[in-house]
Amino acid sequence: IFSFADLSLTSHRRPTTQSILEARYRRISSSTNILTRATFVNARWRSIFLHSSTMHLVWYLVALSAFVTLSLTYSTGAPPEACDDMIPQHHAEIQKSSTFPYGIKLSKNKISSGNKVEVTIFGKNGENFRGFFVQGRVGNKRFGQFDPAPNSKLVDCKGGIKDAITHSDSDLKDSVTVTWNSPKRLSERVVFWATVAANGSTYWVAEKSQPLSVV
Template structure:
């Protein structure tokens, strides 16, 4: 009689346990999914306001914004074009950043001209009334452009700036930018075609 009751209990409890395990696993998986979504939402919330008034000085060399998310690895939907491919030293030229489509707007920016030594060179000019951008010093005064705090309605698909090479420069430069669609979506290392500067 004792053995029979044990067997009965065994047959009752085992199916019950098997019914619980899938539920426990589903509950655990659901909890992990909720946790991941909460973390993503927090990252997006923090990222949306990350350095909204411009790039930090710590980004001067690698041009990587200190956002709580990684840079995009897919091709950037932005390009950098220049008003000329050959320019005389000391002569101003225009540099344009543009999105491939109307939805590819510019929220954040860090732009430099890099010489053959891979250091910022030359100076930019930005109007104080520009709603998107301001000047910044990395190695030298006004050698970098970054964004300023602004409303989303002032995001631009295209932004044009004036750059002037040093009067004695004889080098090939490329314009390099970090461009952010928003605080959580950005690309690092967007480059122009080479520009020859002759003294």
Template sequence: MFCRAFVTIALICAIPSAYSYSAGAPSAACEDMVPQHHVDPQRSTPPYKMLLSSKGDTVHVKIQGNSAGDTIKGFMIQARKDGKPIGKFEVPTEFRKHAQPLTCSGPADALTHKKIFANGPNKIEADWTPPPGFKGDVKFVATVALNGGIFWVQAINEPMSIA
């Protein structure tokens, strides 16, 4: 009887930790961008691409699956200079259902997912603004999850020069 009660309590305590990041990456993931999913990341080429385009003073960032089945269940995106996130992300209205800013070292300097039900979207889009007066090279880096057990850490990255 004692063993059954102990196992039941242990399982109840474990359930919140298994689901605790379904509504976005924790700030603890800011440095290494590794989801706390307790499984190893994929080593294969991710089935996603990152597309960057300049829009005046901002950069439009799009993460998109290579096929319709390459949906996005979770993600974290940063623009990095010397390994640290910089700038500020803003989520366009049509993507606010799935994306939200995350504060790592500065307000909204990363982008992460919200709770995504079913299969999730095939693409995520956002706008990034560099810090005032910034000029130089920046690298956009993304961790993307197909689901809780299949994800790629910092496997999608694109450099861009900000003039």
């Protein structure tokens, strides 16, 4: 028989040990889930930060490498790879519209085959420069050889020996004189092509001298 006394006892029944343990387990599980999510979020942000820092470091090293390569290429002269188009490895735009501020002067306008001629590069109005690259050509083909010169180095272009000359340092220069040797049995008009760099980002490519008659 059901009575209000029974209802009162049922309503105020003390929790069992099992229910207490289950409640504690739920609280522990909830705390564990929160901690797990927090740990995951923290790890995710740490991963993003490390990735971002790594990418910044990579880009910095790439930029530094490019700068070092540019500096070394510029300071030690034109490489053999520049022999055909005479464009230095500066990764800058060629001066197209501005007037060439330098001159290319020959010590003679006519020589016998097998003889020498001096080629001088100078600033027309006192302009200085830091780099140069010179070849003697008949049409587009290189001819002759250069003698060693101070602060310069000889370049062996493809299929040739000492058939170009370039700077060996990046010091300021007001003029440079190099000596070219004509091949024997050559009877042609030789034109000297010169690339001149005022600095690492300003240069003129394949400027031409007056022709030299070789007879």
